[in-house]
Amino acid sequence: xxxxxDAIQSGANTPDAVDKSLRQRFNLPTEQAITxxxxxxxxxxxxxxLVDLGLVAREKEGLRVTYIIAQPGKDFRAQIKS
Numbered sequence: 001x002x003x004x005x006d007a008i009q010s011g012a013n014t015p016d017a018v019d020k021s022l023r024q025r026f027n028l029p030t031e032q033a034i035t036x037x038x039x040x041x042x043x044x045x046x047x048x049x050l051v052d053l054g055l056v057a058r059e060k061e062g063l064r065v066t067y068i069i070a071q072p073g074k075d076f077r078a079q080i081k082s
Contacts, residue, residue, distance in 0.1 A: 001055070004046055005069060005077045008056065013066045018043055 007021035019039050028034050047067065050056040055073030059066045069077070 001046060001050060002077065002080060004043070004050065005055070005073055008067045008069050009074075009077070013068065015040070015043065015065065018047075018067070 003022060003025055004018060007018045007025070010021070012018050012021040019036070022039060022043065023029060023034075028039075047056060047058075050073065051058060053072075054070055055076055057068045057070050059068055
């Protein structure tokens, strides 16, 4: 969750941008390390849980979605950084 919150906070607030950020953070530059489908599935599940917990919100515009960290998400991230 922390990695996803960090990605969104740094401006990677779309599904593809979060995936790219996670690949960089965990040094997964190629599909041999982890498939795009697997990463997308894991990211989708984690984002859904973060939304359920009220830490992240989805903002939809047509077919496009962006993620926003809600105040509880900012508080949570600050708390686990310490």
